[in-house]
Amino acid sequence: MEALPKITFAPPKAAAERAxxxxxxPRPAVRLAPVIPxxxxxxxxIFKGLVLGxxxxxxAIVVLIVIELVSQSRLSLRAFGxxxxxxxxxxxxxxxxxxxxxxxxxLVSSLxxxxxxxxxxAGVALFTTEMCPRPLRSTLSFLVELLAAIPSVIYxxxxxxxxAPILRTYVxxxxxxxxxxxxxxxxxxxxxxxxxxxxxxxxxxxPIIASITREVVTAVPRQQREAxxxxxxxxxxxxRIGVLRNARTGIMGGIxxxxxxxxxxxxxVTMVIGNSxxxxxxxxxxxYTLASVIANEFTEATGNLYLSALMEIGxxxxxxxxxxxxxxxxxxxxxTRGMPAxxxx
Amino acid sequence: xxxxxLLLMCAVVLMIGPAVAENLNAAGATFPNPIYQKWFSEYHNxxxxxxxxxxxxxxxxxxxxxxxxxxxxxxxxxxMTDQQLAEAKFKIFHIPTVLGAVVPAYNIPGVxxxxxxxxxxxxxxFLGKISNWSDPAIAKANPGIxxxxxxxxxxxxxxxxxxxxxxxxxxxxxxxxxxxxxxxxTSVRWPVGLGGKGNEGVAGxxxxxxxxxxxxxxxxxxxxNITFGTVQNAAGKFIKASLESTTAAAxxxxxxxxxxxxxxxxxPGPNAYPIASFTWLLIPAHWNDAxxxxxxxxxxxxxxxxxxxxxxSLDYAPLPASVAEKVRNRVKEIN
Numbered sequence: 233m234e235a236l237p238k239i240t241f242a243p244p245k246a247a248a249e250r251a252x253x254x255x256x257x258p259r260p261a262v263r264l265a266p267v268i269p270x271x272x273x274x275x276x277x278i279f280k281g282l283v284l285g286x287x288x289x290x291x292a293i294v295v296l297i298v299i300e301l302v303s304q305s306r307l308s309l310r311a312f313g314x315x316x317x318x319x320x321x322x323x324x325x326x327x328x329x330x331x332x333x334x335x336x337x338x339l340v341s342s343l344x345x346x347x348x349x350x351x352x353x354a355g356v357a358l359f360t361t362e363m364c365p366r367p368l369r370s371t372l373s374f375l376v377e378l379l380a381a382i383p384s385v386i387y388x389x390x391x392x393x394x395x396a397p398i399l400r401t402y403v404x405x406x407x408x409x410x411x412x413x414x415x416x417x418x419x420x421x422x423x424x425x426x427x428x429x430x431x432x433x434x435x436x437x438x439p440i441i442a443s444i445t446r447e448v449v450t451a452v453p454r455q456q457r458e459a460x461x462x463x464x465x466x467x468x469x470x471x472r473i474g475v476l477r478n479a480r481t482g483i484m485g486g487i488x489x490x491x492x493x494x495x496x497x498x499x500x501v502t503m504v505i506g507n508s509x510x511x512x513x514x515x516x517x518x519x520y521t522l523a524s525v526i527a528n529e530f531t532e533a534t535g536n537l538y539l540s541a542l543m544e545i546g547x548x549x550x551x552x553x554x555x556x557x558x559x560x561x562x563x564x565x566x567x568t569r570g571m572p573a574x575x576x577x
Numbered sequence: 578x579x580x581x582x583l584l585l586m587c588a589v590v591l592m593i594g595p596a597v598a599e600n601l602n603a604a605g606a607t608f609p610n611p612i613y614q615k616w617f618s619e620y621h622n623x624x625x626x627x628x629x630x631x632x633x634x635x636x637x638x639x640x641x642x643x644x645x646x647x648x649x650x651x652x653x654x655x656x657m658t659d660q661q662l663a664e665a666k667f668k669i670f671h672i673p674t675v676l677g678a679v680v681p682a683y684n685i686p687g688v689x690x691x692x693x694x695x696x697x698x699x700x701x702x703f704l705g706k707i708s709n710w711s712d713p714a715i716a717k718a719n720p721g722i723x724x725x726x727x728x729x730x731x732x733x734x735x736x737x738x739x740x741x742x743x744x745x746x747x748x749x750x751x752x753x754x755x756x757x758x759x760x761x762x763t764s765v766r767w768p769v770g771l772g773g774k775g776n777e778g779v780a781g782x783x784x785x786x787x788x789x790x791x792x793x794x795x796x797x798x799x800x801x802n803i804t805f806g807t808v809q810n811a812a813g814k815f816i817k818a819s820l821e822s823t824t825a826a827a828x829x830x831x832x833x834x835x836x837x838x839x840x841x842x843x844x845p846g847p848n849a850y851p852i853a854s855f856t857w858l859l860i861p862a863h864w865n866d867a868x869x870x871x872x873x874x875x876x877x878x879x880x881x882x883x884x885x886x887x888x889x890s891l892d893y894a895p896l897p898a899s900v901a902e903k904v905r906n907r908v909k910e911i912n
Contacts, residue, residue, distance in 0.1 A: 324737075325760035392781060400786075420728060422786065424771060507735030507772025518771050524735075528774065531635030532737025532763040534661065539641075 297550065305544035307537055316544060322509045324529070329541035331548045333509035337426070337519035338552065341501060342494040344430025344515070349438045350487060356438070357445035358471060373446065380439035388503030391432045396423035396504060399431075404516055418514040422506065427515040429505040433497060437490035444489065448482030449475055481564055488560040495553055498523040522549040599872040604632040605639020605652030608677055608739045608794065609856045612893050613652065616884045620876055627872045636739055637763065643669070643859055649869060651859035654739020655746075655763065656838035668862035670911065671837045672877060672904055673855040675885075676894035678795040678823045679744045680805035680852070684783050685710055687725055692806040693718045693815045696843075696851075699808070700752035702729055702790060704759075705769035710788060718809075732782045732791035735772025737763040743854040744792045747842040751851075792852075795823070796892045810851040811843050820894040822850035828897035837904070853894075863912055870911065877908045 302309075308316065312329060319330025360372050400423030407417040452475050460474035476483070498521075506518020507528060522545050533539050603613075610633035617629040634642070636653040643651030644665050656671055681694055695718045701707035707714060711726040734741045742763045749756040759765050773779040776797040783789035795818045798805050807815040816822050829846025830839060843851045860877070864870035881904060885895040896904065 321766070323766040324764045325762045325766070392778075392785075397785060420730070422730065422771060424782070502735065502774055503778070507774075508767065508770070520772075528736040528772075529764050530638075530737075532637040532739075534637040534640060534655075534658070534763070 301543060301547040301550060305540050305547050307540035308544040309540075311537060312541075316541075317548060320509075320511065322525075324533070324535075324538050327535070327537050329537075329544075331522070331545055333511050334520050334522045334525050334545060335548060335552065336511050337429075337505065337509075338495060338521040338523070338549070341426060341429040341433060341505065341519065341521060342491060344426065345433030345437055345494045346487065346491060348430060348434035349441060349490060352434070353438045353441035353486075353490075354445055354476075354483070356442040357449055358475075361446055361449045362471060362475070373443070376439050376442050378439075379435065380443075384436065384497060384500040385503075387432055387436060388500040391428055391500065391504035392424075395431060396428055399423045399428055408516075415513050416515050419512075419516045421516055422518065424504050424506045424518060425516050426505065426512075426519045429501050429519065429521075430515070432500050432504055433494045436497060436500065437493050440493060441483075441486045441490040444486030445479070445483050448479040448486070451482075452478045480567060484560065484564045484567070488557060488564075491556060491560070492553065495556065496523055496549070498527050502527055522546075522552070598626040599628070599868050601627070601629045601649045601869060601872060602632075602647075603629060603639075603650045603652065603858075604634045604642050604648045605859070606636045606654045606739055606856055607633040608654050609652065609675055609893070612675055612888060612891050615887060615891065616880060619884075619887065620879055623879070624875070627876070629872075629876065635737070636742075637737065640859065643861075650861065650873065652857065653859055654854065654856050655742040656840075656857060657859065670860045670862050670907060672858040672860055672907065673837050673896060673900060674858055674880065675888050675896065676823045676827055676841075676853055676855055677739075677743070678818045678826075678850055678853040678894070679740055679747075679792050680795050680798050680818045681808065682780065682783050682791060682793050682798060682803050682805045684785075684787060684789040685725065685727065686787055688722060689804075690722065691804065691817065692722065693809065694806045695809045696751035700748055700755050702731060703733075703748060703768070703770075704752070704755060705731075708769075727788040730782075730786045730789045731767075731770030732773050732779050732786075732789055733767050733770050734776075734779060734792075735774050738775075739763065739854075739856065740776070740792065740794050741765065743842065743852060746840055746854070747852045750840075750843045795819075799892050808851050810847075810849055811845050812847045812849075814847060816848065816850045818850045818852070820889060820892065822848055823853045823894035824897050825849045826851070826853040827855065827894075827900060833900065833903060837900075837907070860911065862910065874908055874911050877911075878905070881905055881908075 308329065312319065316329065316331055317335065318332050320332045321328050321330050356376060360369055364372060400421050404421035408421065411417050456478055457470055457474045460470045465473065501521055502524040505521060505524060507520055507524060508518040509520045510517065526542055526545055530542055533542055613631045617631055621628050636655055639651040640653055640657055640661060642648045662669060681699065683692065698707060698714050698718060701714060708729055709726060710724045710729055716724060742761065745759065745765050746761045749761045771782060773782045776793045779791045780793050780797065780801065780803055783791050807817045810816050825846050826841050826844040826849035829844045829849045830841050833839060841853055841855065860873060881901050885901065888895045
């Protein structure tokens, strides 16, 4: 019972003290800024320093990666120069190295993945946000995100044991029969090859693109839809004009993230692409990617030039990722230029 | 309870701690990894004061780590080149430990028996010159077997590996064209075929694809009951790969060089399987640390006395007695 009065008495006393201390500091009467005690200012400065350090570390890591990649690939850079990136031979025995088939394979497999994944992901996102019955919505979103949590080696195994036989026995003969004239579907249907790699990659990036698209589409104000509907638009027109157009910057961002994953994906692609450094118009033919050749050959690479060439492959992957991202940013910028900043970037 | 348990653990660690006097690190080839792990663990059981950690990181990485001094000794499926030995800052002994063999595996519907492969057929298929199972060269070596007209789907290793090194070393010896066009290495520029990752990748693709054909390690084929063909050796006999015919290949090498850097593919013996090879431990010739030196020398002698007996249970071929004797003399030179 004795403690109570003390406690009830404490707040007013503390308040009075605080008032006194504020009063003690002479201030211009007009200044209305919040009063920050000196201790708080110091903590703020530390926090700012910490956050700045975090941001700077990202910058430092990128710079260090570039320095290390360039210095490790010095031998190869000196031996082959810039022709390394357009040369098609990869021969560890004679020590003649060129990255072109790997660059080609990386770009084509990623492009193929985007062609398959973007419409699929957009469809998934639009359905879950605009048309899906409410009870089904969370289940569907959860399942899509679950796809992203599956380790890539599992995708690779599934590719070898399930996807490749299906492609070999049903899909590829059908494609060759009906679309063989395009030249894209020629040759022996191995099942493994560029097409299989593109499909596996597409499945892996659908959840990334779909979940970002969903977030962006959800954020489009309801009034946008209502305004378009009020003008007598159909459902498709509402989605196209009222939703997709407003959300396109964000959707592009999702696609870029998906593309980044596709370019760098290693083990799943290695398991299904056929690993043969060749450039073929047919999607049935085996290919090779930059990431795959590093994973395949780095451990057993003997000889300094060979190792250095593999390092330069890493450098090539780094540069390509940089260029593709820059191009994508440029695309986003050119699409949104002159548009009011309505949607989330 | 927990505190008492932790105290007990500390006591146990403190008691065990000083008992391990020597801790050696090694890294290298993945092919002999299972037998090395068994050896190092059995040796530790018999000699609790020595512990050897082995990491199967690949022959190339093993050689690099040895040369840069991050491990005490290395291991490789292919011998180090003259250039690598010259670049190393110290002298390195090649110590052969066990033998491995590579076998041709296939999937031809309707053909269940063992197919005989001549060197010309093997080289022809991998050069892309023989592309159908109905090729007369295959039929000629296999009277009595009817081959369907089916394209050959060649499968090779996509990852750099000692298996590829042995196989391409063999092809280079029996085919001048292969030697000129492709050559010998852990990874090569394959004229034809699909790449599969690891023995399991190659075997899986052969099993799935009608007409599939590729090379896999003998151990992998034996442990997974994969049918494989016989190969005609230098003496003209068709030999089925086995632990005996692999050891016979090593025994039939006429002149074993002093540094053991020898290729035994296409060996001359009448019962020698032609696609076989040693795998080596790479041991520095001179050790500054006397404790480590004693441990390594003692381990190598133990390997020759007891380790070689354990090879058969893991399907590795042991060294022939003549080679083991030469290795014993070499071990004495480690100082």
